[in-house]
Amino acid sequence: MxxxxxxxxxxxxxxxxxxxxxxxxxxxxxxxxxxxxxxxxETRDGLVSDSDLLAKGSKAKKELITAGLVVGLPDxxxxxxxxxxxxxxxEEIARYKAEQKERGQRGGLKSAHTRHHVNKGRIDPNCAxxxxxxxxxxxxxxxxEI
Numbered sequence: 001m002x003x004x005x006x007x008x009x010x011x012x013x014x015x016x017x018x019x020x021x022x023x024x025x026x027x028x029x030x031x032x033x034x035x036x037x038x039x040x041x042e043t044r045d046g047l048v049s050d051s052d053l054l055a056k057g058s059k060a061k062k063e064l065i066t067a068g069l070v071v072g073l074p075d076x077x078x079x080x081x082x083x084x085x086x087x088x089x090x091e092e093i094a095r096y097k098a099e100q101k102e103r104g105q106r107g108g109l110k111s112a113h114t115r116h117h118v119n120k121g122r123i124d125p126n127c128a129x130x131x132x133x134x135x136x137x138x139x140x141x142x143x144x145e146i
Contacts, residue, residue, distance in 0.1 A: 045090050
């Protein structure tokens with residue numbers, strides 16, 4: 001079975017038993033998990049908005065800050081404690097997405113070559129995958145250009 005390709009964040013098995021987590025109310029526990037997911041999904045490197053931090057009320061926000069799971073920054077914003085120690089950074093996520101896109105484009109070229117050349121017994125001198133052909137200059141196009 002193939003791995004799930006949807007974006008995900010890392011959470012260890014002992015997360016619910018961690019000393020900072022086990023004393024949280026249900027609302028604060030859920031808020032913490034939600035903030036981790038949002039920071040990952042929106043590639044914010046652990047930064048959280050005050051409105052997101054208040055999603056389960058001011059009591060849950062205060063619990064997370066008191067437990068040291070969310071820290072206030074000098075500019076008045078908030079961040080998840082040690083987020084980048086456990087989660088991929090925005091840069092890592094962007095690099096992964098670019099690599100996936102490139103693999104998909106290569107796979108598409110190989111599929112087109114097989115469909116239009118190999119299966120039909122044709123050799124195209126402009127096709128980099130046909131035997132004896134010179135590889136063309138290939139520059140991936142942005143989706144907006146297609």
